[in-house]
Amino acid sequence: MFPGRLPQCSAILNVIKKLKIGENYGDVTPKSVPIRLADFTVCNSVIYRLLFTEKELRYSSTIMASAEHKNRLANEKSPYLLQHAHNPVDWYPWGEEAFEKAKSEEKLIFLSVGYSTCHWCHVMEKESFESQSIADVMNEHFVNIKVDREERPDVDEVYMTFVQVSSGGGGWPMSVFLTPDLKPVACGTYFPPEDKWGRPGFKTILLSVAKQWKDDKQKLLNTGTKIVDILRKTTVFDVAMSEALVSGSIPSPECWELCTDQLSKHFEPLYGGFGLAPKFPQPANLLFLLNVYSRDPNAGKANDAKSMILHTLKMMYRGGIHDHIGQGFARYSTDEKWHVPHFEKMLYDQGQLAVVYSKAYLLEKDQLFADTIDDILTYVSRDLSHPEGGFFSAEDADSFPDAEASDKREGAFYVWTYDEITELLSKPIENKPDLLLADVFSYYYNVKENGNVDPSQDPHNELTNKNVLIIKHSVTETAEKFGITVEQLKSELSGAHKILYDARKKRPRPHLDNKIITAWNGLMISGYSHAANVLENADYVKRAIDAANFIKNYLYNSENGTLYRSCYTDKNGSIVQIANPIRGFLDDYAFLIRGLLDLYECSFDPFWLEWAWDLQQTQDEIFWDNGSAGYFTTPPSDDILLRLKDDQDGAEPSGNSVAVHNLLRLGSMLDSSDLTKKAGQVLSSFTSRLTRSPVSMPEMASSLMMYHDSTTQIVITGKSSDPDTEALLSVISDRLIPNHVVLLADDNTSSILYRRSDMIRRIKPINGKATAYVCRRRTCSLPVNTPEELNNLLEQHQQHG
Structure with a gap:
């Protein structure tokens, strides 16, 4: 079986016999076994896989630990890639080494995309990628690449588009077969290891695709070329459309009215939320409805919007999707009642829900909403926070039921x-x-x-x-x-x-994905900033500042003004420096800019506004489509087939949707008509989507609302620490005000506000007291000095806006 190694295998069999006697395995250690540990690598697949149960394998892990097979993923930093570092599959990370091997050996690429807290990714790994027999097929016929979708959303986006177009759905793990020049030819998501229920198993699929490649390579190459051409025509704006898009009219207000109607039709009135099982929080839907209500509380659809928001948030709080013992929210529920969750907890959900519950608290001063805000942020501060301020990505759904268990189970914790x-x-x-x-x-x-x-x-x-x-x-x-x-x-x-x-x-804790992602940290900075305002909590302000400083220190290249996608920690929690960090994507810029604008509006430190402005200039340079307007989601790259523009606000809002908000807010804050014009160009480039199916882009529909209504500027003069100034700012933070920005004119003439805004330079305190101005379309109200006057002014402004 193993030439030259039979004596060692025989010795290992003796160890197995020793292990299989009784239940006491504690006496078996590497020191007590006179065998070279390297020998276990050779015999692992035949002896250990056939004769050991999973429980016995666990107890023998001390023997196997230093002899486990390692593939190239062992050199990566992504927690997801490291989970697969000991698979018998000869995995490669996404990159030139794998591409060159596929070209030189004329092999297809098998691309597997997932993330570290993905339940079905774990299932497929255990069933297939840990199987020596399946690994043998993969290694013989394919160049195998593993990608963390959270680390490389650009790779995920391109091939997920192919999966969705091909099958009508998608998900993770994502499995795609590529030609050596990276063109997709076949795909799926999770595959069971063997044939069952009349469906082919993973091994069958591998052998079938390999045979097709061997028998008619040119046919598959032609298929890949055709597929990419179709994807390009259906997902990328071509040059012929440029003039129509850039000079075309901006979508009309009917788009957000249609979005409201579409959300109403999808609303599930018994338990709240939109659609049936599985049921996701969908913060973008709720934020859109909050904007619908706040812009005109007396409109016919306003009460419907309010009811949908409040009922959904209360039912989510009551449901099993909410961790009543350890705080925070799970990713989604598998049923329509919010009862049985998919137990993983994602940072991006916590950040967005903190914003939603903060705004809902202003809508209806229900203590339950204030408690929920504290609940979410308690969880994030305690369990998802790096000591220096950054936020970790997620916690897994699966964990060991107890310290002696050999198998993880979903929800065990x-x-x-x-x-x-x-x-x-x-x-x-x-x-x-x-x-x-x-x-x-x-x-x-x-x-x-x-x-x-x-x-x-x-x-x-x-x-x-x-x-x-x-x-x-x-x-x-x-x-x-x-x-x-x-x-x-x-x-x-x-x-x-x-x-x-x-x-x-x-209990054994679920796995923590300690990857720190710029975009998701931006969402969480927004969450803390909104909570800081509505609950007047100085600790939340500090926590948001710490996170922003963390990104500045570890995820920002100050020499060229660019962002990195993510950073990582070692086993001691120290940040690991990487020679070639992954460049930031549109979401990283857009979400962080939003977070910094929110942070400015709760701290009024112009430093954050200045950085947001600088990042906006960089975002425009890297991602703006000069041919068709709008932003590409990825920077230019040689290893990505298509530069796409995400046109859906899903679990996270799309980068373009958030970018429009940012452009309108920055344009209003810093008196820049160029930014406002650019926001209009983005909206024009998504006219078709907003006209036909605005429910797929509620975040952009909110941006459209802000564009048509024009942003309201609320300017307070005075020092932020003065009681009179604080009193006026408290009036603003205590109200749900639509489409507004808040500016503090504190006579800091070196700040970006005074350097860029004529309006700020003109506005002065009245009678030596802190003064408030409410402005829109370059026209300001008469100044007021008292909280009562400002409250009345905002009330009138909202009624007649």
């Missing part, structure tokens, strides 16, 4: 059995000796003896007899049922949360 709740919350309610805390808690959170998860939401039986906490009864209903006061109930539930949180800390 988060769910509870009835017996666990009964044991941990066994104490009686104060002054109610016959009433146990477990009974009250179980009623409130719908804890059931046999679990509360519908089996249809648990295809792998990972949640059998488990409970996902969901608020089934209100605080008032629960208090009345058990004959206690609302205040006592809240206190008891708070105590129960602490007990369960402490118990949960003893």
